[in-house]
Amino acid sequence: LDAIRNIKDIFKNFSVDLMFGTPESDVNTVTKDLEIIKELSPPHISIYNMTLEKKTVFYKLLQNNKIVLPEENVVLKQYDTILNQMKEMGYINYEISNFARKDYESEHNSNYWRSEEYYGYGPSAHSYDKKKRYWNIKDNKKYIHYLKNNIKVFEKETLNKRELINDYILTRIRTINGIDVNKINKKFKKDFLIDKEKSLDLFKKKKMIEDDNLVVKLTDEGKKIADYITEKIMY
Numbered sequence: 001l002d003a004i005r006n007i008k009d010i011f012k013n014f015s016v017d018l019m020f021g022t023p024e025s026d027v028n029t030v031t032k033d034l035e036i037i038k039e040l041s042p043p044h045i046s047i048y049n050m051t052l053e054k055k056t057v058f059y060k061l062l063q064n065n066k067i068v069l070p071e072e073n074v075v076l077k078q079y080d081t082i083l084n085q086m087k088e089m090g091y092i093n094y095e096i097s098n099f100a101r102k103d104y105e106s107e108h109n110s111n112y113w114r115s116e117e118y119y120g121y122g123p124s125a126h127s128y129d130k131k132k133r134y135w136n137i138k139d140n141k142k143y144i145h146y147l148k149n150n151i152k153v154f155e156k157e158t159l160n161k162r163e164l165i166n167d168y169i170l171t172r173i174r175t176i177n178g179i180d181v182n183k184i185n186k187k188f189k190k191d192f193l194i195d196k197e198k199s200l201d202l203f204k205k206k207k208m209i210e211d212d213n214l215v216v217k218l219t220d221e222g223k224k225i226a227d228y229i230t231e232k233i234m235y
Contacts, residue, residue, distance in 0.1 A: 004040055013104060015044035020082060021075040022050050023058075023067040030078045034085045041089075043104035047082055048097055049075060076224060083220050094176045096223050113171045132158050165190065166234045173230055178217030190235075192216075199232040 007014050018037065020030050037045060050069075052059040061067045070078070083093065091099035095113060098106060111118055119127045120136065123143040127134040134156045137143055146153045159167070165188045172179045184192050193200065193211075200216065203209040208222035208229060222229055 001036065001040070004042070008040065008042075013043055015046060015106070016040065016042040018045060018047045019050050020047065020078045021070060023069055025070055025078070026074055027077050027081055030081050031085075034082065034089075038085075038089055044098070044100045044106060045086075045091070046098050047086075049079070079224060080220075083223075092176065096174045096218070096226055113175050115168060115171055127154075132156050161188065162235050164188070169234050170230055173216070173218060173233070174226060176217070178215045181211070181214040181216065195235070196233045199229075203229055203232075 004014075004016065016037065018033055020033075022029070052062055052069075058067065062069065086093060086099050091101065092105075093099050094105050095109065098109060100106070115128075115130065117129050120134075123136055123140050124138045125136045134154050136154045137146070143153055145151075165184070168184060168187070169179060172184075179192070181192050184190060193214075200209065200211065203222065204211065206221075207219055208225065210217055210219055216233075218226055218229065
């Protein structure tokens with residue numbers, strides 16, 4: 001915390017990460033974390049639900065019953081607390097996992113969600129040019145060896161129309177701006193509301209989404225099952 005305070009004394013723009021759903025945590029744990037956030041008042045904060053990947057230390061601990069993760073209902077209550085408290089503190093939830101003061105949204109991340117081009121350098125780096133995806137090999141030694149010997153260090157794939165529209169849906173639905181129906185119809189020659197009428201109507205009735213002025217957005221309840229909603233409205 002002292003390091004963050006020192007950063008705040010020097011820099012106007014910085015970001016803090018917070019994780020919930022951590023081992024043995026509850027709503028009180030998250031509330032205390034948010035009190036610290038309130039004190040630090042960072043211009044930007046990313047908040048993630050903890051997921052355990054295979055071959056990680058935490059995953060092994062979980063498998064060996066050395067740690068216990070909170071029940072799903074507890075995690076959902078933690079997320080409700082986060083959304084409510086961040087709103088009260090004046091933060092804009094401009095993307096499911098990201099909150100910012102006005103004009104402090106991450107340009108780097110927003111570039112992904114707008115499907116803009118990006119270029120990555122180094123092992124495991126990814127790039128995108130609106131038509132193709134590129135990814136570099138992961139192995140550091142191989143990467144260096146290949147470069148020295150003029151051997152290609154990346155693979156690529158050309159995205160088809162279905163993949164492009166699904167990428168568009170996947171990135172836009174996560175943001176505060178949502179899916180602009182007119183734009184997606186014009187860009188991909190589709191009728192989104194008709195094509196996905198059944199799923200959209202169901203989620204609207206359950207108050208998981210809203211579509212004011214032909215813009216489909218997630219509600220706070222919808223954010224909890226964002227991956228499921230996205231899957232159902234993709235092509």
